[in-house]
Amino acid sequence: MKLQIAIDRVLLDEAKVLMQKLAPEADILEAGTSLIKDYGVTVLDDLKEEAGGAQLLGDIKTIDEGAYEFKQGFRHGADILTVMGASSIETLQKCYDVSEGCGKDMMIDLLECTPEKTSEIVHFPHAIYCLHTSVDQGATANPSGDVLAFKKAFPGVRRVAIAGGINLQTVAGLSAAAPEIVIVGSGITKANNPIDAARKFRRVMAETCKSSM
């Protein structure tokens, strides 16, 4: 499992400091939607410099104008960009084509997607499908159950991520479900000591992986 740390709703200077500190602890560093909307997509250029060896994900939440937004995002340094599963199939296809053309990754945010809609959009083989509970709805109660149910419903999907209020207790339960990516935001960034918190997540994730072997 990879650890993606999401940085959101902070000033740019604080985001840069957090990225620099957390880069050694993260597989993927996420520039949250608030950073994109507050500062514009060029914020990715600034943050890329702090990301070290971690991949940089821009949570741009595209829902229309797929080619334009994805070209902008990759041009400004993102390795992975997000598009809403709620978009039209045409928008998803355009985002996928740009991603494939750039040799980069597309993450499909399944926020509020019905099973019917999801079944129409699971045919992008390299895409990462992100199970996502809205910040405005609070944490997902059972991330492990969510991932297992998704994998059962859509066995053809290879790449799965999970986001939404993940904490140390719920991450420990993810061994059987084994998503490719676990996304943690305030559970790390709002901790008294974010580096320490990230290390705790990594440790629990490593133990979780070992126990499932």
Added chain:
Amino acid sequence: MKLQIAIDRVLLDEAKVLMQKLAPEADILEAGTSLIKDYGVTVLDDLKEEAGGAQLLGDIKTIDEGAYEFKQGFRHGADILTVMGASSIETLQKCYDVSEGCGKDMMIDLLECTPEKTSEIVHFPHAIYCLHTSVDQGATANPSGDVLAFKKAFPGVRRVAIAGGINLQTVAGLSAAAPEIVIVGSGITKANNPIDAARKFRRVMAETCKSSM
């Protein structure tokens, strides 16, 4: 009917010039999603100065973190902000509460919303409901039919807007449907003479209104 002119996918300097020129011809000037994502929400402050007597709409397409994004948008000078109908009910409620608290307007973008989802979110009395065909899908074939069908399906909704490839021919057919707002983008901004094009739209809309009286 009000004319909303959407400015999208241009550099900020060009957007400012366009807004200044088009302000006398528009009821509402829209800072398109590309401007928000390219430059950040503070672009609204810059554009507000050019909007003259027209209202400024920020097409921020919120889909999560409703209160945060709406507070940011109104703080930076927007009169109207957009939220996706595809959001969770909780997100829509938070956006609505902020809008009402600020005495500003919320526009719900119904892009890709099913009738079932739409029926769950038509209870915000002051919200503007925007029927929207994706840029990536091309123009709506029958905007007048779309508005009439929506009003018939959801008779309780008072405020309706329509967007997606509206041109002089289709706008002329909107008299019976009579949406509150008609949104035109490239039909005006990409014309050889945008001011002239905007005036043509206004003239056709005025004749359309007269003919329906």
